Amino acid sequence: MAGSRRPRARLSGNGGRAGASTSRWRLSRRWKRVIAVGGGFFAVCVALVAGLVVYGALTLPDINSIGQKTGTIRLVDVHGTVLAEVGHDATNRHNVTIDQIAPILQQATVAAEDRNFYNEGAINPARILKALVDDVILHRPAEGASTITQQLAKQAFFGTDASKSPLRKVREALLANQLDSKYTKQQILEQYLNINYYGENAYGIENASMAYFGKHAKGLTLMEASLLAGLPQAPSYNDPYNNPDAAYARMHYVLGSLVAVGNIKQADADAVDPLVGGSSPTPEQQTAQQTNQQALHADLQNGKPNTAGPAPHFVAYIQDQLQQIFGATDPQYLQGDLVVTTTLDLATENLANTAVAKGVAKLLSSGANNGALLMINAHTGAIEAMVGSASFTNNAIAGQYNIVTASRRPGSSFKPYVYEAGFKNGTLKPDTILQDTRAQSQKYGGVTDFDSRFLGPMTAARALTLSRNVATEQAADKAGIQNVIDLAYGMGISEKLTPQEPNLSTAIGTSAVRMIDHASAYAAFANGGHKVVANGILKITDGAGNVIRDYSTPANLGDVLTSQQAWTITSILRGYAKQWNLHFRYDTAGKSGTTDHFIDAWYMTYTPDWVVATWTGHTSGSNSAEQGMNQVFGTATGAAIAVPFVNSLSKPSAFKPVTGALSDCSQSDSALVSPSGCPTPSPSPSVTATPSSSPTPTASPSPSFTLPAVTPTPTPTPSIAPTPTAAPPAATAARREEVAVAERRRAG
Structure with missing residues (x-):
């Protein structure tokens, strides 16, 4: 037993170092694992x-x-005037060499x-x-x-x-x-x-220099250079227009940095900003700094940069077209320089810009803050002017968003397609009697008009001229709502349209369309029935001048209407401006459109040469919800934008009546539409009173109806439209009818 006993561990004389050694061995093993x-x-x-x-x-x-x-694409107008030089990466830039x-x-x-x-x-x-x-x-x-x-x-x-x-x-x-x-x-x-990005849509130092100071980058002064050099760090925050204090503080830093590295002397910096030295400023220094900053602000071009260029929405539209033509990876697109000759006429574009800006200003007190205009050639579809918003650089109205290519409800400006579909398939004639009655309204779900009145029997021509909703839905019912939709598609409308049966509200403009398509479709009315598609490019050449794409001869898309069918609508719409007291210098045909709650107000007008589409509304860059205006009808848009713009143009070709069109009428109805094309008399009393000059109910405000129809657009579901506030005598269609009847009774 004793021999089998294990020997005890001997304590060392150092008080247990053997144990410590063992502990260290165990510790080191743990560390080895770690x-x-x-x-x-x-x-x-x-x-x-x-x-x-x-x-x-x-x-x-x-x-x-x-x-x-970083190569450039030069966009020029139809006369060769430069519109913009943009990068292949879709930015607005103009490259320069370092010595420039x-x-x-x-x-x-x-x-x-x-x-x-x-x-x-x-x-x-x-x-x-x-x-x-x-x-x-x-x-x-x-x-x-x-x-x-x-x-x-x-x-x-x-x-x-x-x-x-x-x-x-x-x-x-x-x-x-x-x-x-x-x-x-x-x-x-x-x-x-x-x-580099310098803010306000200016890419590259040359664009920034031209935008902010109206000069080439080679001619920048110390003051100008120190301001611009400070912008790329935070272009939006350092914007000298929206946040001048931040811009000047950053300029102060740049000047100090130039002194620190020895590029300029302290005296040079002090001459621009007396506070660069960092010491407590004297009153004289503070005054000098304020004076310099005021001078710099005055030096900034027009107090606001023109970085958007002369036709910014059109330039962006053309860039999208180029991407579709070439694709993003086509070497022909990516390599070298391109010159794109566009259809735009810069002089006309400038007139359009002025008309939109001034027109929106006139309607500002009524809640409008944005507007748009498109002008196309009625025979080729060539875009001659495109203004997508009232101000491209105004973020408060989402100014960079192009209304021309956006989907918006057209209101009553859609109605010509309804009547044309009926004229085309023989279910309607200009003298067809339609019922603007309560009973007819109930048949279509309770649709009403802006004035909440019913004017009784009237001809199709009068229903279109007075823009009556109830009668128009009956017209759509007669023509066949699907036939109406198919005709609109055939003429150029690309957005999805829904019949919305049984109320047929698409007939009165509750389905969204794009202005660019709407104008293209109206061109068929203007040119005698030929289909055109809006386009913006004539030709594309490479850096050596070789034409690599030629669109100068538009494709033949055929006819969507006969000349007689097109003239029947035109003969009615020629009387529209006079009916609603719009004072165009020239003989025009037109139609207004107003959507529920005055969200959209359109005026479409045309001659044999061109189509002009105009729009006003209230938009917001921070709130996607639609906001209605205060009694801004489509005719108000016509008076504020379309009339001044059209009156600034040269005289267009005259309308020529077409033999065989549905346009015979007696002289007794000449007050309704133009003498060259009007409907036969109807039992409904004709309009004889002179309309008021105020922007009162237009032929388009008729988006009003009571049914809770579901529409394909995000705008509010149609409901009874706001009844116009008290207007002068003869301010509404209903009142005009009453006056006419009373006068006839007295005469009788």
Whole structure:
């Protein structure tokens, strides 16, 4: 037993160092496990980073495409006047070489963005580390860690992608290194200045210089350069118009940076901004600074940048067309310069801009804050003027949104398709009697008119001229609502139209259409029945002048109406302007349209030469909900925009009656429509009273109806339209009818 006893561990004389040694051995074993796990984790991280770098390197875009992506497309009007020079990346830019940029602007940019630009590589590890410490540890806004080369890589190849993913950052760094290896510092700076965004839709220093100061980049002064060089860091925040204090504070920083790196002397900076020195300002210095800032503000072109260019919505429209023609990857589109000759007439465009701006201003007190206008050639569809909003740069009204290509309810401006469908298939004639009665209204779900009255029996021609809803739905019923829809499609309407039976509300304009399609369809009325599609490009040439696309001869799309059918509608609509007291200088045909709650107010007008579509409404850049106007009918849009614009144009061709059209009538009805084309007399009393000059019920305000119809657009479901406020005698169609009847009774 004793021999089998285990020997006791001997205590060492050092008080148990053997135990301590064992403990250290055990501790080190634990650390080995930690180290092993940590090492494995580190190895995995290294492998992941390596894989990320390898994958990023394999998926890099070709840096040679940087020159292609910043190439330019020159858009010119029909006479060769330059409208815009834009990049292939759809930005509004005009590239210049480095020697076309003022040296002080170059110096200001480098001083503000990357002081070590000329002495460092593509990336700056110290700046990156400092930015990480500021952002992650100190939780304070980090100064930019990117060099100018990195920023060029980011903007040229990733655009507006704000992602901060590890892969994006790796690819950005790799591209920056490639750029730094391939190009000189001056070449990199040149590309950077051409690609930078300076706010207010100005890309590139040349565009920014022209927009803000009306001069080329080569002629910028120290004051101007220090302001512009400070904008790219935060273009919206530093906007000198919306936030001048921020813009001047940033300019102050740029001037200080120029002094710090030795590009200018302190006295030079003080001459621009006396407070750059940093000492407590004297009253004299404060006064001098205010004087300089006022001078700078006055120097800014027109107090507001004209960065939008002369036809911004049209330019954007053409860019979309080019993408459709070439595709985003077509080498012919990406490489080299292109010249696109468009159909736009800049002089006409300027007249249209003026008409929309002044017209909306007239209606501002009634709740309108936005407007649009489109003019096309009635025979070719060529767009001669396009104004998509009252102000392209006004974000409060979502000014960059193009109403011309948007889907909006047309209201009663849709009604000509209804009557034309009936004239075409023989179910209607201008003298067909329709019933504007309560009984007829109930048949179609309770539809009413703006005045909530019923005028009794009337001819189809009168129903169209007075824009009566109940009678129009009966007309649609006779013609066949699907026939109406098919005709509208055939004439050019592209948005989905729904019959909305049994109330047939599509007949009175509750289904949305695009203005550009609406105008194209009206062109068939104007030109005698030939179908046209609105278009904006005549030809495209390459940098060598070779024509690579030619659209100068429009495609023959055939006829959608006979000349007699087209003239029947025109003969009625020629009397519309007179009926509603619109004072055009020339003989025009037209139709208004007003949607429920006065959300949309249209006026369409045409001659044998052209079609003009106009619109007013209330839009918001911060609220997608539609807001109605206060009693703004379609004829108010006609009076405020269409009439001044048309009256500023040269005299168009005269209408020529067409033999065989449904237009015979007696002289007793000549007050209803033009003598050259009017319906036969009807039992309904004719209109004899002179209409009021006020923008009172138009032939289009008739969006009013009571049924809860579901419409394909997001606008509110139609309900009874607002009844116009008290108007002068003869201000409404109903009142005019009453006056006419009373006068006839007295005469009898």
